[in-house]
Amino acid sequence: xxxxxxxxxxxxxxxxxxxxxxxxxxxxxxxxxxxxxxxxxxxxxxxxxxxxxxxxxxxxxxxxxxxxxxxxxxxxxxxxxxxxxxxxxxxxxxxxxxxxxxxxxxxxxxxxxxxxxxxxxxxxxxxxxxxxxxxxxxxxxxxxxxxxxxxxxxxxxxxxxxxxxxxxxxxxxxxxxxxxxxxxxxxxxxxxxxxxxxxxxxxxxxxxxxxxxxxxxxxxxxxxxxxxxxxxxxxxxxxxxxxxxxxxxxxxxxxxxxxxxxxxxxxxxxxxxxxxxxxxxxxxxxxxxxx
Amino acid sequence: xxxxxxxxxxxxxxxxxxxxxxxxxxxxxxxxxxxxxxxxxxxxxxxxxxxxxxxxxxxxxxxxxxxxxxxxxxxxxxxxxxxxxxxxxxxxxxxxxxxxxxxxxxxxxxxxxxxxxxxxxxxxxxxxxxxxxxxxxxxxxxxxxxxxxxxxxxxxxxxxxxxxxxxxxxxxxxxxxxxxxxxxxxxxxxxxxxxxxxxxxxxxxxxxxxxxxxxxxxxxxxxxxxxxxxxxxxxxxxxxxxxxxxxxxxxxxxxxxxxxxxxxxxxxxxxxxxxxxxxxxxxxxxxxxxxxxxxxxxxxxxxxxxxxxxxxxxxx
Numbered sequence: 309x310x311x312x313x314x315x316x317x318x319x320x321x322x323x324x325x326x327x328x329x330x331x332x333x334x335x336x337x338x339x340x341x342x343x344x345x346x347x348x349x350x351x352x353x354x355x356x357x358x359x360x361x362x363x364x365x366x367x368x369x370x371x372x373x374x375x376x377x378x379x380x381x382x383x384x385x386x387x388x389x390x391x392x393x394x395x396x397x398x399x400x401x402x403x404x405x406x407x408x409x410x411x412x413x414x415x416x417x418x419x420x421x422x423x424x425x426x427x428x429x430x431x432x433x434x435x436x437x438x439x440x441x442x443x444x445x446x447x448x449x450x451x452x453x454x455x456x457x458x459x460x461x462x463x464x465x466x467x468x469x470x471x472x473x474x475x476x477x478x479x480x481x482x483x484x485x486x487x488x489x490x491x492x493x494x495x496x497x498x499x500x501x502x503x504x505x506x507x508x509x510x511x512x513x514x515x516x517x518x519x520x521x522x523x524x525x526x527x528x529x530x531x532x533x534x535x536x537x538x539x540x541x542x543x544x545x546x547x548x549x550x551x552x553x554x555x556x557x558x559x560x561x562x563x564x565x566x567x568x569x570x571x572x573x574x575x576x577x578x579x580x581x582x583x584x585x586x587x588x589x590x591x592x593x594x595x596x597x598x599x
Numbered sequence: 600x601x602x603x604x605x606x607x608x609x610x611x612x613x614x615x616x617x618x619x620x621x622x623x624x625x626x627x628x629x630x631x632x633x634x635x636x637x638x639x640x641x642x643x644x645x646x647x648x649x650x651x652x653x654x655x656x657x658x659x660x661x662x663x664x665x666x667x668x669x670x671x672x673x674x675x676x677x678x679x680x681x682x683x684x685x686x687x688x689x690x691x692x693x694x695x696x697x698x699x700x701x702x703x704x705x706x707x708x709x710x711x712x713x714x715x716x717x718x719x720x721x722x723x724x725x726x727x728x729x730x731x732x733x734x735x736x737x738x739x740x741x742x743x744x745x746x747x748x749x750x751x752x753x754x755x756x757x758x759x760x761x762x763x764x765x766x767x768x769x770x771x772x773x774x775x776x777x778x779x780x781x782x783x784x785x786x787x788x789x790x791x792x793x794x795x796x797x798x799x800x801x802x803x804x805x806x807x808x809x810x811x812x813x814x815x816x817x818x819x820x821x822x823x824x825x826x827x828x829x830x831x832x833x834x835x836x837x838x839x840x841x842x843x844x845x846x847x848x849x850x851x852x853x854x855x856x857x858x859x860x861x862x863x864x865x866x867x868x869x870x871x872x873x874x875x876x877x878x879x880x881x882x883x884x885x886x887x888x889x890x891x892x893x894x895x896x897x898x899x900x901x902x903x904x905x906x907x908x909x910x911x912x913x914x915x
Contacts, residue, residue, distance in 0.1 A: 351652045355645050356887040358894035360676040367669035416890025475897045582715040583656040591657035
């Protein structure tokens with residue numbers, strides 16, 4: 309939990325200077341926004357899943373992710389934000405989630421839900437493990453709880469992959485989803501600007517760079533899906549010093565710098581419709597704070 | 600040897616019968632009808648509320664709505680299981696009847712719900728009414744039904760609190776919120792009064808269900824209990840009770856609702872699944888279920904392959 313010079317940050321005030329605080333804030337926005345939006349899409353399967361059992365299980369996953377979003381947004385509140393400006397009155401262009409999580413599901417495309425969940429959960433697993441010994445205590449203190457739940461999500465996704473991959477129809481649908489979603493999954497590892505990710509690693513807030521996480525992620529995904537007879541697109545070793553993959557491997561919109569597909573503003577408008585219609589100016593809290 | 604109906608009536612009491620008993624078909628059919636109706640209602644209630652997971656105006660409300668919808672699917676699962684154990688219909692048959700428009704469910708869930716201010720009409724009033732009925736079903740003579748009610752009532756308590764909290768927030772909000780909520784209440788109030796069905800002398804299934812202990816209270820008793828508790832609550836939150844349908848409290852604490860003030864033609868067309876908006880909801884759900892039929896086929900194939908040795912992996 310320490311950098312070469314042994315730094316450790318108990319809270320926001322201990323971060324040295326504006327740039328350090330901004331780097332941590334950016335990392336938190338990526339975490340929180342990914343979780344919020346992936347969960348928002350998962351909830352579309354409630355009352356629409358293939359069986360009552362899968363309906364209940366997917367709702368569990370969605371609520372876990374919503375809970376994680378809530379937890380990371382609460383850390384962001386320490387940077388002077390509140391839920392209103394973090395979610396409800398934020399400009400949709402200011403959201404920093406990767407475009408994987410904002411993609412809509414086609415009707416009945418359970419294979420998409422399974423593949424997306426798997427690609428996301430492995431990425432999440434890599435990312436969280438690299439945060440376990442974070443020098444920033446508010447992150448470090450929360451990673452354990454999140455990791456426990458993510459382990460279950462991964463198991464769940466794998467059990468569905470195995471079941472679907474065993475049938476011809478299921479296999480084909482999984483491969484279609486994988487081909488479509490893989491470029492979007494790469495957005496999860498795209499750094500935003502050219503300097504933040506290096507600063508985050510240098511400060512020891514996260515142990516490994518996004519590029520390193522991406523390589524581990526790809527190897528795991530390739531191994532496992534390959535064992536089910538699925539074809540994972542190759543990942544060219546990153547030659548670019550800034551950590552980006554080749555633009556030709558990425559979708560047109562990455563999301564990390566606010567560059568979203570049209571699906572996002574549409575989804576955001578649905579999410580905030582009640583808040584807007586009723587002219588609300590605050591978001592209701594009904595649960596106890598974690599801290 | 601199969602118990603005869605007279606013996607069932609003689610022995611009828613709370614949690615008296617279980618799958619270990621060889622019960623007559625009349626009993627099993629009546630219990631299946633009740634359980635299937637109840638389970639279907641959970642599913643269609645969840646269907647009605649799911650858009651509000653997305654439309655919730657705060658992160659914690661969103662979490663609560665997602666959990667509520669999930670609970671209701673869980674209640675459906677539990678109730679279908681309790682129904683299946685009667686040996687009359689399988690869960691697949693019941694779910695397929697629901698999709699085809701043959702399955703019956705609560706009147707309130709045939710109406711569309713589109714606005715946030717409508718949500719407490721279901722989550723507070725209808726769920727509150729359902730709680731009344733469900734609490735009495737803990738005494739049902741069919742043990743699996745009574746047992747399911749233990750869990751359902753426990754969770755339903757949270758739902759009603761959640762609904763009450765939304766109502767309180769709306770009625771303490773801006774004048775616009777209060778006005779919209781009052782309008783939603785006026786629209787839903789007659790439907791809520793019809794929740795308990797027509798007065799007892801018009802109810803057809805009650806006598807047998809009561810005689811064999813499947814039901815322990817009449818529609819009129821339940822309606823009275825609900826009004827005694829929820830009319831004051833509505834007024835506490837600043838809701839005005841509409842002049843019509845006329846309702847009057849008697850000296851003994853019971854209530855009379857002037858039945859002619861309620862639209863029974865609509866009620867009975869709903870009961871036959873012929874009410875247009877309700878039919879739209881039934882069919883929209885059917886389409887969503889048809890879209891994932893391919894997944895169920897994959898699961899069925901696996902199960903068929905695994906059969907003859909070990910059982911298939913649970914489809915969760």
